Amino acid sequence: MRRICGPMGVAILLGVCTGWARADMQQITVAIPGTSIPSEGYHGLLAIAQFAPAQGEYLTQIDFELAIDFAGMMGFENLNPSLSTFFKLELTWLLEVDLPAGEEREGPLLDMSATRGVVGLAGPFDGAVDFAGPSGRTYAVAANGVAAFATTADASDLAAFTGNGVVELPIAGWFEGFAQAQTDHESDFWDVGFAGELTVTYTYVPEPAGLALLLIGPLLLWRFRR
Ligand SMILES: [Ca+2]
Numbered sequence: 001m002r003r004i005c006g007p008m009g010v011a012i013l014l015g016v017c018t019g020w021a022r023a024d025m026q027q028i029t030v031a032i033p034g035t036s037i038p039s040e041g042y043h044g045l046l047a048i049a050q051f052a053p054a055q056g057e058y059l060t061q062i063d064f065e066l067a068i069d070f071a072g073m074m075g076f077e078n079l080n081p082s083l084s085t086f087f088k089l090e091l092t093w094l095l096e097v098d099l100p101a102g103e104e105r106e107g108p109l110l111d112m113s114a115t116r117g118v119v120g121l122a123g124p125f126d127g128a129v130d131f132a133g134p135s136g137r138t139y140a141v142a143a144n145g146v147a148a149f150a151t152t153a154d155a156s157d158l159a160a161f162t163g164n165g166v167v168e169l170p171i172a173g174w175f176e177g178f179a180q181a182q183t184d185h186e187s188d189f190w191d192v193g194f195a196g197e198l199t200v201t202y203t204y205v206p207e208p209a210g211l212a213l214l215l216i217g218p219l220l221l222w223r224f225r226r
Helices: 007-022 155-160 209-225
Strands: 024-036 042-049 058-078 085-097 110-122 136-152 166-181 186-205
Touching (some): 024 042, 042 186, 058 155, 058 166, 085 136, 110 136
Antiparallel strands (some): 024 186, 042 166, 058 136, 085 110, 085 166
16 A cells, blocks of 8 residues: 555546546447237347446446337228228337336336327228228338437446346337227227347446545545554
């Protein structure tokens, strides 16, 4: 301890002053492959590699960016044999990513939604529930590039993402399909999914700033007490 006082004390102090500006970043992108959402909802896990600190490094902040392309097919068939009808179809996608189980937080870490709708006219029932023909329609709908962002510097979050393993983030998706027709006698179908990626950015403080912060307090105390 004695040898690093004097000029070195000043050097460490300067290191602290400039160290914070030298925060480094590490970015991890996890691809989310095409996933269908059943009517009861989808539940999965996203495995994120933890930040593995070298000696003296520690996390100061984590940024999350979720980028999703939603896709779906929706169909309508008028089952009334004698009446044509105007109809409306509306699809809403919803997606959430949470912190690992056990982490307490109000609401999800990331959440997003998108809605697409169509209106149309269908003739009297053509005898086949195929969402085609004079009484049926099928539509492909999409909402691309939907994004959500989150940042945490919470100590328990930083601890959960530090180590040599992975953090598993629960991901949940569901949808709401809304169909309406004048005849009130219809059939509809929904085929819904999503794909995209989650990018996690670790901001961390490298040596010597990290260690210097721990050293500077006791060092100054020790020096002034002499
Ligand atoms: Ca038909």
